[in-house]
Amino acid sequence: MREELREDEYELLARLAQRYYVDERTQEEIAREFALSRPKVQRLLDRARRCGVVAIHVQAPPWLRLELESQLREIFGLSDAIVCSARADPLAEREAVAQRAARYLERRLHDGCVVAVSHGRAVGEVPRFFRPASRLDVTFVSAMGGSPGVAAPTNPNEICRALAAGCGGEAVSLYAPAYVESVEIRDQLLAQEAIAQSLDRAAQATVALVGIGGTDDGCTMVRSGCLTTDEIAWLRSQGAVGDVLGNYVDIDGRSVASPHQDRLLALTVDHLRRVETVVAVVSEPEKPRAILGMLRAGVIGVLVVDEGNARAVLDLASHEPAMAGRAGGGPRPFPREV
């Protein structure tokens, strides 16, 4: 990499680099000037960069964490990562994350897009900041039923409505609970035309906006009544670290079957895999293991996250390398195929 240079080599590289980067000559002009072949000039310029003779520095605004973002992208193969700089106030931090997610959607969405939306506290904040410059003909569809046990603004239907209002688009609600008592009832509901259609729309989305849940006793799935504390404890014992839309994974990204799996009305991991861009929005602290598991599951395409979680995830990943066997098959609580 950063091999040593003799004095005259150093001089030549510096001269070439000066001519190319500062004086903006073409490689061919420089080749003629220095009586070298063009490919050789190219190789020398490469070397100049590798050896640090040319330093390209991006003077980023102080609030950006481009380095962290690059690492996340690289390590987990994300198509994008957005890290919000840390703030003292957790509420302000969640707002900041939601705002960046909103900005991302504004530039990502265009007329005709269909967006599947999950529940979640951070996701629930996104609509407040979602104000595209011009009207967008976008359809927001619930990717999960509603839960009476959680505050209205974190319910998918409500989030869809608010997002649609923000851009002049359409909201498609899923008129069903997130969770029912038995498999039979779930199947009856899925047989309903309105419900089946909504879930179908969601499954065909090109973008999904999801939160990542944890496995502590106060996680959203417990608070919303989908799971009992016993059930979440059992999931923890199975190695589960987090979920998206009720689909639990362990720290290595492998699916973990949950007791309520086939009583949920939500998109499955397999549905999500078919979605072009799955945007995960997370800001609560104590989520790094959940995030790491989901990232390893390979479902997430874009991660919008606070600085603390980002650092913690990268730190975890470097200390706990993923095991060989990854995600793959696993149970499919929502059996409809697209």
Place this chain on the structure above:
Amino acid sequence: MREELREDEYELLARLAQRYYVDERTQEEIAREFALSRPKVQRLLDRARRCGVVAIHVQAPPWLRLELESQLREIFGLSDAIVCSARADPLAEREAVAQRAARYLERRLHDGCVVAVSHGRAVGEVPRFFRPASRLDVTFVSAMGGSPGVAAPTNPNEICRALAAGCGGEAVSLYAPAYVESVEIRDQLLAQEAIAQSLDRAAQATVALVGIGGTDDGCTMVRSGCLTTDEIAWLRSQGAVGDVLGNYVDIDGRSVASPHQDRLLALTVDHLRRVETVVAVVSEPEKPRAILGMLRAGVIGVLVVDEGNARAVLDLASHEPAMAGRAGGGPRPFPREV
């Protein structure tokens, strides 16, 4: 140029620049990522550079004066300029300049080249450092006759011989004095086959290696007996500031007819103009006005010079802008055409 940026613009530019320059994505990938058109990405990257969001710094070795070189190139339209950092010892400085000139020749010359060579103290030092890696089939031809009054190593014939020895090439001497008593004698000499042939070869050179003379009483032309102190004083009174091969110019680069003009055996300015690359080597202090005049005359293609002169020339040029009317025609002491 360095327009102001809004916060979010700044962020976008920094993100793009990071992706492009640090992560080495293509503009097209970035365009897709950010949902922009490729040309727009390009324009934004341009802006990022203009606004200093990306800083490309060439970490040049401390002994290089790339900035001065660029300025010389730009202002005087040189194809190259090489500036040697200042040294306390004038002798060491001259050697350094000669060494850089030798390096330049080593990379510029290739088999089949013909090099016309003038007299001069700095030029005379070049052969000592001229050691191409491999044998070069190059012909060195005197561009001027010899003068018994000056030390052998600064006579063109001797320089040619030494250069040829350095690379295994050929030396073509001009067996004539630089200067004769009358026009008639000059014409008689020019009628000699040997002399005419040599000068013809010199006129057809692709490279010329010349010194730049001054107009003080101790200049080479006076020391070599070509001019008397009265004559040089008269030239000064006519505005002459310096010469190449006895062709004098004023500070604006216009030719100044000299009393000995048609008694010299040397290439004229018009001959030099037809040479592809005229390399001037100068190191003596007190030469800036001479250099400035010759640069403005537009004869020089490559200037190898010490730092002091380089700075002084640039300084002079910025304080004494050239006048409208430039060089051009003027008298032609050596009437043979190529």
Place this chain on the structure above:
DNA sequence: TGCAACCGTGAGCAAATGCTCACCGACGCA
């Protein structure tokens, strides 16, 4: 001294880049 492996080289091609141009929509002015 001969042979083989290797580094460095330049030709040629495919991709990326910079640039020109015609167009569109916003804004200002009548």
Place this chain on the structure above:
DNA sequence: TGCGTCGGTGAGCATTTGCTCACGGTTGCA
């Protein structure tokens, strides 16, 4: 309200760049 102007936009093309590959020269080893 209509018209003209102007900044910004993306299509298309010419140029520049990066890369692959086959070759030659040199070096190390037998």
